[in-house]
Amino acid sequence: MSAKRKAVAEFLGFTLLRIALVLVLAAIVILLWDIVRKGGGTLTWAFVSQLPRRGMTEGGILPAILGTVLVTAVTAFLAIPMGMFTAIYLNEYARPSRLTRIIRLAIRNLSGVPSIVYGLFGVILFVNLMKFGTSILSAGLTLGLMTLPWTITASEEALKTIPNSYREGSLALGATKWQAIRTNVLPYALPGMLTGTVLGLARAAGETAPIMFTGAAFSLPFLPHSIKDPFMALPYHLYIMATQHHDLAKARPLAYGTALVLLLLVLGMNTVVAVVRARLRRKRRS
Amino acid sequence: MTVSQAKMETRGLSFFYGRKRALKSLDIACAANRVTAIIGPSGCGKSTFIRTLNRMNDVVPGTRVEGTILLDGEDIRAPKVDVVDLRRRIGMVFQKPNPFPKSIFDNVAYGLRINGRPSKARLEEVVERTLREAALWDEVKDRLDENAFTLSGGQQQRLCIARALAVEPEVILFDEPCSAIDPIATAKIEDLIHKIKEKYTVVIVTHNMQQAARVSDFTAFLMLGELVEFGTTETIFTTPSNKMTEDYITGRFG
Numbered sequence: 001m002s003a004k005r006k007a008v009a010e011f012l013g014f015t016l017l018r019i020a021l022v023l024v025l026a027a028i029v030i031l032l033w034d035i036v037r038k039g040g041g042t043l044t045w046a047f048v049s050q051l052p053r054r055g056m057t058e059g060g061i062l063p064a065i066l067g068t069v070l071v072t073a074v075t076a077f078l079a080i081p082m083g084m085f086t087a088i089y090l091n092e093y094a095r096p097s098r099l100t101r102i103i104r105l106a107i108r109n110l111s112g113v114p115s116i117v118y119g120l121f122g123v124i125l126f127v128n129l130m131k132f133g134t135s136i137l138s139a140g141l142t143l144g145l146m147t148l149p150w151t152i153t154a155s156e157e158a159l160k161t162i163p164n165s166y167r168e169g170s171l172a173l174g175a176t177k178w179q180a181i182r183t184n185v186l187p188y189a190l191p192g193m194l195t196g197t198v199l200g201l202a203r204a205a206g207e208t209a210p211i212m213f214t215g216a217a218f219s220l221p222f223l224p225h226s227i228k229d230p231f232m233a234l235p236y237h238l239y240i241m242a243t244q245h246h247d248l249a250k251a252r253p254l255a256y257g258t259a260l261v262l263l264l265l266v267l268g269m270n271t272v273v274a275v276v277r278a279r280l281r282r283k284r285r286s
Numbered sequence: 287m288t289v290s291q292a293k294m295e296t297r298g299l300s301f302f303y304g305r306k307r308a309l310k311s312l313d314i315a316c317a318a319n320r321v322t323a324i325i326g327p328s329g330c331g332k333s334t335f336i337r338t339l340n341r342m343n344d345v346v347p348g349t350r351v352e353g354t355i356l357l358d359g360e361d362i363r364a365p366k367v368d369v370v371d372l373r374r375r376i377g378m379v380f381q382k383p384n385p386f387p388k389s390i391f392d393n394v395a396y397g398l399r400i401n402g403r404p405s406k407a408r409l410e411e412v413v414e415r416t417l418r419e420a421a422l423w424d425e426v427k428d429r430l431d432e433n434a435f436t437l438s439g440g441q442q443q444r445l446c447i448a449r450a451l452a453v454e455p456e457v458i459l460f461d462e463p464c465s466a467i468d469p470i471a472t473a474k475i476e477d478l479i480h481k482i483k484e485k486y487t488v489v490i491v492t493h494n495m496q497q498a499a500r501v502s503d504f505t506a507f508l509m510l511g512e513l514v515e516f517g518t519t520e521t522i523f524t525t526p527s528n529k530m531t532e533d534y535i536t537g538r539f540g
Contacts (some may be wrong), residue, residue: 095347165384169446172340173397173453174374183400184386 035259042257051221061258063220067136067231068265071215072205074140074227075147079204080197082144083151087193090152091159092181111149116209118146123213136227139215143204150203154196158189191277198273202266208235218244234262292356293318293487294339294376294457299353301334301343301511308334310511311353316457316504321479321488323502323519325495327534331511332491333381336459339489340376341369357457374401377455381462383442385434385449390426393434393445397453412452420448421478440471447478451486458482460490464497476501495535499523507531 050060086107094100122142132138162185170180208216216236224231241255242248292315301309309331316322324332337343338351341362355362362372374397385393394413398404404412413430417423422444426437434445443463450458460479464472479488479501492498498505498519505522507514507530515522515531526532533539 163384165380165382166386168342168345169380169384169386170396170400171345172342172373172378172380173400173449174370175397175400176370179400183396188387 032263035256035263038253039256039258039260042253043260047257048261051223052219061232061234061237061254061261063223064232064234064237064258065261065265066223067216068205068234068262070136070224070227070231071140071143071211071233072201074137075143075204076201078141078144079147079151079200083148083197083200084155084193086148086152087155087159088181088186091156092177092185107149107152111153113146114209115146115207118142119210119213121145122210127214133228134213134215134217134230136215136224136229136231139211139231139233140227142210142214143207146207146210147200147204150200151197154200155189155193158192158196159185161192162189191280194273194280195277198269202269205266205269206235206262208233208239211236234258234265238262291317293358294489295356296335296339297354297356299335299338299351299355301331301338302350302352303346304348308511309338310513312508312513314506314513314516316487316489318487319483319485320503321483321490321501322504322506323498324489324491324506324508325493325498325534326508326514327539328493329510330508332493332508333461334511335508336378336461336489336491339457339459340373340378342373342378344369374453375456377450377453377458379443379446379450379458379460379463382466383439383446385437385442385445387433387435389431390434390437390445391430394448394452396449401453413448416448416451417445419451419478419482420444421474422448438471440467440474443467443471443475444478447475451482455486457487457489460488460492462491462493465493472497495523495537507534509534 047060048065049062051062053059090100090103094103119142122138122145126132126138126141127134132141166184166188167180170184171177175183211233215230216233217230218240220230220232238255238258241251241258245251294316296312296314299309299312299314300307312335314322314324314335324335326332334343339355339362343349343351351363357372357376361367386396388396391409391413394416395404395409398409398412414423414427417426422441425441426432426445429436434442437445443466447458447463464475467475476497479490482488483503490498490501502519504517505519506516507522507526507528509530515526515528522531523535526535
């Protein structure tokens with residue numbers, strides 16, 4: 001190829017990449033702009049601190065915010081430790097065999113199961129069989145199961161980035177396998193594990209289908225008293241306000257406000273993780 | 287050399303990666319307070335051999351060992367032997383310097399900390415002593431809190447040697463310790479291997495014949511997993527009895 005043709009090919013290639021980048025950015029910017037424009041006016045202190053009034057056409061969405069926070073906490077309680085422990089077992093202890101291959105395949109496949117199927121599974125297992133009822137607990141555990149494949153895979157990827165020489169170097173000094181993992185692998189894998197895990201949690205916080213049958217309520221004029229109570233959740237509330245409400249015109253601004261709060265919540269989670277990760281990295285370097 | 291002087295000894299040692307036999311019935315004795323060099327062309331099994339001595343190959347799936355490995359006359363593969371304790375008694379320095387992403391001080395202190403709860407005074411004493419033994423103290427004494435990654439490659443390798451010395455092993459295995467560092471740093475490490483043999487038994491794998499000639503008392507020449515010749519370094523390098531040894535050390539192949 002001549003020098004000129006090479007230059008043209010390179011120009012075309014870079015242009016394609018730039019177009020792709022602009023398209024992705026544009027989608028995010030338009031989405032954010034639209035929601036902020038239409039929901040920004042609704043977002044007041046009263047909106048996030050009051051109960052809904054007059055058939056959810058007035059007042060705030062405090063129960064939905066609290067419900068989503070509590071459900072996500074239950075989800076984290078199940079998905080973070082179980083995801084990390086499973087990843088540690090798979091990456092550090094399990095020898096390559098047919099069984100571990102099947103386990104990995106099952107985990108990958110679970111991440112492809114539609115969320116509504118998790119919802120139905122949650123009804124059977126947690127609501128009915130384990131008699132947790134439609135509650136924060138049932139919904140959180142259902143979301144936790146749904147998040148597990150993500151947290152396992154992300155944690156395992158983080159563990160894979162730790163060079164083997166850290167493990168061998170530690171073993172060669174008379175460390176037990178667990179000592180080597182605890183002191184010379186986990187501290188360095190933790191930032192990566194955290195990132196993947198919280199991305200999974202943020203996704204779970206925005207899910208509607210798995211909580212619809214397992215605990216989320218259409219409307220509750222009070223706050224939950226325990227994790228065995230049903231609850232309102234931001235994504236489900238948004239779904240109702242956007243499509244199921246008897247007075248859609250009146251509910252519309254409130255729906256956008258709800259969407260904005262949900263977005264801020266998820267962005268907030270991601271920001272916290274980014275800060276924690278940066279701090280852990282800095283500690284490791286200095 | 288009689289058997290009674292051997293600190294470590296292998297008898298009929300064979301090693302298998304799956305079906306492939308990488309070591310073929312090796313009898314090698316490593317004398318106490320001496321340096322034994324293992325030389326041979328790439329893929330001859332040098333590294334495999336040295337990694338069986340502290341059972342580092344245990345962690346590689348699909349491998350198998352046959353024969354006997356003795357430390358002070360006792361089989362290190364006997365069921366009652368605790369592999370963790372064994373690895374503390376037999377230290378290892380790897381081919382590529384592998385400092386941990388911790389401070390210089392914490393790197394050297396690592397082995398002591400995982401083996402107990404040493405006092406601060408004891409840690410400081412051991413860190414200084416081993417860094418001196420590894421000829422690194424003067425270069426790092428004012429920056430012990432800095433991350434070990436800030437050191438040069440040669441300094442990192444000497445740090446790894448200090449780290450290995452800190453747990454007071456009886457034997458130290460060097461797996462091509464100079465293959466990733468420059469000649470000046472190499473000279474420093476050879477110098478220090480020479481010194482530490484007063485206290486430790488040293489086994490060194492090297493693809494550099496001059497290095498073997500410079501640092502070792504005994505040399506074993508391996509080819510394709512077989513022991514071709516084993517004797518004092520002087521004999522191997524001046525009057526080898528085997529034609530292949532002679533061809534290799536005079537640079538005709540390898």
